Amino acid sequence: MTRHTFILNGTSVTVDVDDDVRLLWVLRDVVGLTGPKYGCGINVCKACTSHLNGKAFNPCSVRVKDILPTDEVTTIEGLADTVPGDLHPMQEAWLEYDVAQCGYCQPGQIMAAVAKVRQARAKGRTITEADLDEIRNVCRCGTYSRIREAIKAGADHM
């Protein structure tokens, strides 16, 4: 076991866990943050999508030893604290459009949505239908159309 330190939702945490354990299990099984979900463990379903230094990433496919002490990991639990107010505008949009069905995929969908909007902004444009087509997050309940609506609305307030 090795000690690993990183910044999780704004606070520095240190965990004692084997180097190779993927960050998803460190978050869920060691720290006890269950917002990032497991749906495949191989970077396909995107249910675990969280942010690393503001960019979307999939902790099921990153070893804890590859995370630096200065790295900022944000999970769905910490998203609201990255902005003023009660909730992140994307979370508000999700409520407004009543996107969720079972909800299992939605933490990952929201984290992906925020990153996707930021990515488009960085390219100096707003989110397009083609951008939305690129989102790989699986929703087995089939809420895809509402996700698209909510992202467009959430982007306007980001």
Next chain:
Amino acid sequence: MAPSQSTPELPVPPRPGTSRRGFLGYVVGASTLVVAADLRVGTPAYAAVPSAPQIAEAYDLEDLQTDAARPTAQMITISVEKDGTATFAIPRMEVGQGITTSTAMIIAEELDLPVSKVRVSLAPARPELVFNQLTGGSNTTVSTFTPIRVAAAIAKGALLEAAAIELGSAMALLRSKDGVITAPDGSSVGYGELAAKAASAVTRKVQVVLKPSDSFEVIGRPVNRVDARDIVTGRKKFAMDLEVPDALPTMVCRPPTLNGSPKAVRNLSAVKAMPGVTDVAMVDTGVAVRAATFGHCIDAVRALEVDWLPGSVDGESDATILQELRGAQVPLVVPKVPVLAKTVEADFTFMFRSSAALEPYAAIADVRADSAEVWAGLKSPIVAQEDIAKATGLPQGKVKVNVVTGGGSFGHKLFGDHAIEAAKISKAMGKPVRLMWHRADEPRQGRVHPMATSRIRATYLAGQVLTFEQQHTSIETDFSHGLGEMLSSSAAELPAGLGNLGFAESIFQLTQELPYDFGAVTQQLTETDSRFNTGSMRNIYSPDVRCANELVVDQLARAMGKDPYRFRLEFLKDERTRAVLRRAAEVGRWGRSMPAGTAQGIAIHKEYKGATACLVEIDCRPETVNRKVRDGVTGPRVTKAIIAVDAGLVINPQGLKAQMMGGFSDGLALALTSSLHLRDGHFLEASWDNYFYTRQWNIPPEFDVVVVGSDSQQPGGAGEAAVASSVAAVACAFARATGKVPTRFPINHDSPITFDIKSFVPPVPQSPVDGLNHTY
């Protein structure tokens, strides 16, 4: 409307819990207000089945499930708490279909309380409910609507009585609104304050009249999901998220072929000594490992060297199973029709499909020497409780089964596979376990929708369809989750003609209805082969059966020189289905001109006390079909989809629309992309990058749901209602766009396999380590 006063002499009720003046229920002896109603109250009685050609028309699966609830004379209770909230534990399971929201709305309506003050939880297994704790067949609202209203109305009556004393006013003059009761002089009192005062020391029977539907203020208005905030903040807990002391992550190393079993572990001590591993135990389904994290479990599962016993279908493939189905097929009859009559014939094949949800099977189990407790998403918890008792050798009463909200179900969680397996492992290890199936385990060893063929022969003459025969031949569907027992318990009350059939054939007859005037209609199911792990998948037979039907309807229309939409309008039997068809055609602009390689398709489905129509536009032009998405299936794209639905009395239109969207997404996948390939005794698919459920790049950019007004006073089912019309509409559109009627579903099943087949030994893939190269 205020409830009527209880009368000293109660009339003899014509049906349990009903009187000429209203419904009967109870104020239960307790320290705060608790009310109860019989779950079988107020379910409509059905007339005898006429000798009409089809059973499902007069008496369907909804009626069976509702009737099966009747003999169990069981109580549901609502409590009013001192904080002014009402609480209710529903004996059904929330899997995303929104029943906790719609149930809160029903209670809020009758109790005059804001929806936000109603707390609906999921009841643990209640064996005394017998058949009345099964979530399936889109039946929840159909069967619980009236009993819940009765209980809520009784609660309001008791609160009004208490308020009358409190405010010194006549009960009839009081007004209740938003959880507050106000007297004519303006003085008021909240439900919270009345909770103890309205309580009764002894249980007493009371009679109530329900609100008339024209004064509904909550029912029928769009309401957001009650758990939405927990979902978007990551606080909503699923089975594997629950904190149960010492329930460490546990996974199973599974056999390389379907339903194989372990014989011996060759490297037990080496695996036991691996980092993080606490226990390794052999169970009938494989070799279980318990470890500090699921990451350690994956490592251990991959390291295990196991000798395996054969599986149930070793050596079999899609082709051999299809051959077996062909062998079981009943020949189509040569109909006795005039010699000039013409025939349309068709033969369709539907491949195996995985019903797995995004949340894989997961369950927590703590089995002790004399008792057991289990937490899992279960739609049929009483059957699971019986099975766990059997598996652990404990009396059923010593097994506590907690029902947890599920991350989707689609029929999957009707079975207690995960809960039973977790209990066996916990017993073998003597410790609590947090069992999770790896994603790869789901399509490969989990429940599948059976492969089936559907053959149709129809004859027509002089503008009339004379006969329509459909022979559906399927791998057996497993109904051991309770629906089977429900059916046998109700056998005596079932319509004539069902008595001699097996479970599956009966359920087929109870769900299938061809809603067209097509002369002599025959629809029959033949089943073979019970070696697969099967189940329903967001509906049982209808998506396949109706897809076949509607494709043939299009062929008949063509043969008879008619437009597919007008042909349907002309031959449909009932006005409700015609109305949704008209709306879909109107909103979707049926018949508009489309470029070559693109087309519209339209189809209907009637089930669950309602009807849906779906219109789609599909683009099958090469530039669309051949567009590239990494590790994804593209193919034809549906560019527009409209669903028009009549679901009877609608509780929550927003929830209904959501169910239509989800159902469409399933229909799209069934028609075009998602299936399992059986080869050498195992299914090849092992994750979402090779089991192609609908993804963002497949869904129509334009999607709309139109809720068609219904004069039905009865809520219909919603969860599965849209799937059949959607799969059929997409198939019909594909046929019209390409000029070729597809015969094997999904349409891309026979395309070359483009994915890397994941290993069978070890049975789960290792997690990648390059996640940091894919950030965005």
